[in-house]
Amino acid sequence: MSMNPQRPVLIVGGSGFVGSQAAKVLRRLHPTLPLTLGGRDLARAEAVAKEVGGADAVRVDLGRPDLGLPDGKAYSAVVVFVQDDTLHSMKYAQAKGLPYLSISTGVFEVGPEVAHFIHQPASAPILMASHWLVGAVTLPALHFAREFKTLEAIELAAVLDTQDMGGPAAHADLERLTELAPRALLLQDGRWRWVHGADATRTFTGVDGIRREGQAYSPFDVLSLGAATEARSIRFDLVVGESATRRRGEPYSTEIIIELSGVKPDGTRGRSRYELVHPGGQAPVTALGVAVAVERLLGLAGAPPVPPGLYMPHVLLDPADFVQRLETFGMRIRRA
The missing domain is CATH 3.40.50.720 (NAD(P)-binding Rossmann-like Domain)
Structure with missing residues (x-):
């Protein structure tokens, strides 16, 4: 080489x-x-x-x-x-x-x-x-997944602030990826599905405890996690709106929520939730x-x-x- x-x-x-x-x-x-x-x-x-x-x-x-x-x-x-x-x-x-x-x-x-x-x-x-964000969801999700003996479901959500869209190239990418793909890819009970309409929305709790409605989105995270884990359900939902910090009157931040469920090493069923926030935004x-x-x-x-x-x-x-x-x-x- x-x-x-x-x-x-x-x-x-x-x-x-x-x-x-x-x-x-x-x-x-x-x-x-x-x-x-x-x-x-x-x-x-x-x-x-x-x-x-x-x-x-x-x-x-x-x-x-x-x-x-x-x-x-x-x-x-x-x-x-x-x-x-x-x-x-x-x-x-x-x-x-x-x-x-x-x-x-x-x-x-x-x-x-x-x-x-x-x-x-x-x-x-x-x-x-x-x-x-080039691995900022997949790699932490795999790290946190080590707490489980058997991982069953991975629910991911991201909040992108409307003031945090980046430059023209990033803006064009998001527009293309959300508008050109009429459906989003997710893994549901062991089967890959392209979803739209009601199946493509999910309500989750934001980092400030407020309920948000996300839209199914399929960055490569769903592919990586589908290959790297035995989870039977994997989905990623995106909110483009106001981040929790900006709602409080502070500058925008970027937010990621990782929720994992499955069987813990002691045999009990469990669920864990991690919140990742960067005050500098996505860039x-x-x-x-x-x-x-x-x-x-x-x-x-x-x-x-x-x-x-x-x-x-x-x-x-x-x-x-x-x-x-x-x-x-x-x-x-x-x-x-």
């Missing part, structure tokens, strides 16, 4: 709202790791690169197979913060044997990425990380997920670099370590 951590990580969308935060988290975790921020607006990318430090900028054109990158430029990984409907970024990474990380694909859109991997399975590690949590994933792909945290293959975060990252990283970066976790 032509991977060299001394070559820069190419962050496509690196000058955007979340991409720039991911670059800053990578810089904090790895002060000497070179970064290249790619965007359509070179001047903006250069300004963000200067702010990040140890970074340069390039203009990226996803309409071109070479991404419009200068000849002779070599990278160590390709990280994509925008929806690349050409998949030129993935094909570029495969051609160069570079780890590739994408975070904007809907469950109903996985076909093209998977087909490109199947066509060239030995070319590069492909990390499909289009989970809610810093997404940025951390991407940074930790890049660190793992490149072998910068003790483990060797990841070999070619098709991956999701839960097979590469340790849930307990990830929960610890979330807390270090400001996530407040409360067992309710």
Whole structure:
């Protein structure tokens, strides 16, 4: 593999709202790791690169197979913060044997990425990380699931504040994923179902004790947890509205609720509920997920670099370590 951590990580969308935060988290975790921020607006990318430090900028054109990158430029990984409907970024990474990380694909859109991997399975590690906030639900859920001998149901909910929609790319992603997919995927009593209408709504208790009506949504979390656990029912519901902190007159936060039920090691049936709140909103949590994933792909945290293959975060990252990283970066976790 032509991977060299001394070559820069190419962050496509690196000058955007979340991409720039991911670059800053990578810089904090790895002060000497070179970064290249790619965007359509070179001047903006250069300004963000200067702010990040140890970074340069390039203009990226996803309409071109070479991404419009200068000849002779070599990278160590390709990280994509925008929806690349050409998949030129993935094909570029495969051609160069570079780890590739994408975070904007809907469950109903996985076909093209998977087909490109199947066509060239030995070319590069492909990390499909289009989970809610890049693993901030799946990895804690797997960590908390260790309390159960037999896990039966996983109910997940997230509150995204209307003031916390991120930049134009994140806004476009959410619009596409909620409007283009007429139904949401969930696991119900051992069977995968695409639901809509009444089946797609669920009332749950928010972190402030107020009842909220969520709409079924299917980020990759339902796929990861369906594969990684024996739970017979898994669903994820989303509220786009006012977060509990903003309702109290404070700045918005991002909220995640994880509810697990099953049989405990002592044979009794039980249910546990965890509330995760980050006062900085969704962007810093997404940025951390991407940074930790890049660190793992490149072998910068003790483990060797990841070999070619098709991956999701839960097979590469340790849930307990990830929960610890979330807390270090400001996530407040409360067992309710």
